[in-house]
Amino acid sequence: MILWFTIVQIVIACLSGLFCLIAGFAGRRPSDWTVGSLALVELLLIVQVVVAIIAPFAGNPPTGDLLEFWVYLIAAVLLPLGGVAWALLERSRWSTVILGVVGLSLAIMLWRMQMIWTVQVA
Template identity: 40%
Template sequence: MFPPLTYLIVLACLVQAGWAAWFVMKDRAVMLRQLWGCAVVEGLLLVQAIVTAGLLLLGSYGHVEVWELWGYLVTALLVLPLAAAWAFAERTRWSSVVMLVAALTVAFLEWRLVQIWSA
């Protein structure tokens, strides 16, 4: 994996989580700009998956459990779109809670990916 990209994804997720937390405190629903922010994070996740696939094909990894790594990558790719769909359908404060939990989940999954890759 490419660590600067991973740290950028974690930073972007934490910014999204902070934004969603602010909306939770203000009792507001998710707005379209937040969904665009999630789309940017999703694009970064896709780039990370492509880079990771390339590194795995080149054999430049140590003792990585490939199935575990891909499980975390695919899960990270699915969390934000599912949360965005839920937030789009749920036009209450709870949509912001869903986005907050999803952003923190992806940040945690990225942390685990770093641990798996460097094991």
């Protein structure tokens, strides 16, 4: 993983999560803005998948458990899809709150993936 790209992803995921939480607690239903903010995070996660495939060949191999890293990354890619599906099916203010929780959860998962990639555990 690339540290600056991970930090950009975490910042955008936090901003998206906070935006969706504020909108949800204000009574807003899912909109193009809330779903779009999480779609941006999803796009960055797809780029992260490509980076994770290419990085070992470019001299940036992971030092932690590779299986754990990929489980986190695949789960992180699937999480926004599930959150958006929920938001489109339920269309209530609580589904907007769920989008916010997904965004903040992704920020935590991204930081954990960075730790797995760069810190030798064993």
